[in-house]
Amino acid sequence: MNNGSRLLSILLKVSEKAANIARACRQNDALFKLLVQEKSEEEKNPRFFRDFKTLADVLIQETIRHDIEIEFPELAKVVQGEENNTFSNAMGESIVVEVCSTIEETTRLLAKVMGSDIDTAELLASEVHKDVQFLDVPVVAELPLDFDIDISDLGIWIDPIDSTADYINGGEKVNGATGIHLSGLRCVTVLIGAYLKSTGMPVLGVINQPFYENVKSIWKGNCYWGFVENDIRKSSIDKEPNDKMIAVISKVEDVGIKSKLLIAGFTLIEATGAGYKILCVALGHADVYILSKNSTYKWDTCGPHALLRSLDGGIIEFQTLINNPDLNYVDIKYVSTTNNFSNSNGLIAYRKFEILQTLKSILCK
Structure with missing residues (x-):
């Protein structure tokens, strides 16, 4: 198996392992209550009044790192990911969470975090x-076995649990006309993306929905992948999108933009979860995801961006389109030379290039 196919297989398997951890934490009430920990002021996403860091986040991130390192x-x-791997237990002791070489060692480390609760x-x-x-x-397409990738040129961004607030709060709200989920566990995703360090462009992406459907009180997931390099494009999504004039946006989007x-003639759907909103575009449930603010980060968009690119779409900078409408569109890049990992110029995620021309005529007046 070539390196590209081999890496994709690993990312898919570890995304499902991550989904299993997320479901295990969420379905055990005692464990779930134990794990929730409020983030420090330095770690908070400024969009939210309250934000949370959970052991599930940290454990998933370190599990993904560990399994990639094995292969x-x-x-x-x-x-790179959203979370640092230091967690504080109820006694105020700081513990570095990592995957140990044996299940017994990992159990002992996690027990320190959870007040000697060996069972959980x-x-x-x-x-x-x-x-x-x-x-x-739970992926619908067979794994391609014939594509390669330059491992030495790769960087990886992961978001262990995107839309943590929905993961914690649960509840399901759905737009009946479009079927797009406005909030709730369906909006929670595990995001893994690989990019080329030489160009900053994403080339391999996985989106796993741990809570895709509930069957007899048991959550089951769904998983999507995409790969692109030069003229080679492969994806688990093959359905062609139809023009729907639907835009997914955040709940805090600018009033002037919404008005335009x-x-x-656009229908606007306010949904949670950057990964979920981009997935809605990839699946053709919406034409575009528009965000004028700097409230997403590299880990939110790298994997989904690769998926869109595999479908001839992409993610460009919102402010660049608005400020320089006559210039070529600028894709978000993932090589970072600073500690500011935000997509500071906002974003426009699309699957069909023609939508950008439409938005330019609407937003750049």
């Missing part, structure tokens, strides 16, 4: 060390 040791140092630590450690097979991944879109 591709050279990638371990280029895996064993539950989580068993998920971390579980041998997930490709057939366990409404006047132009």
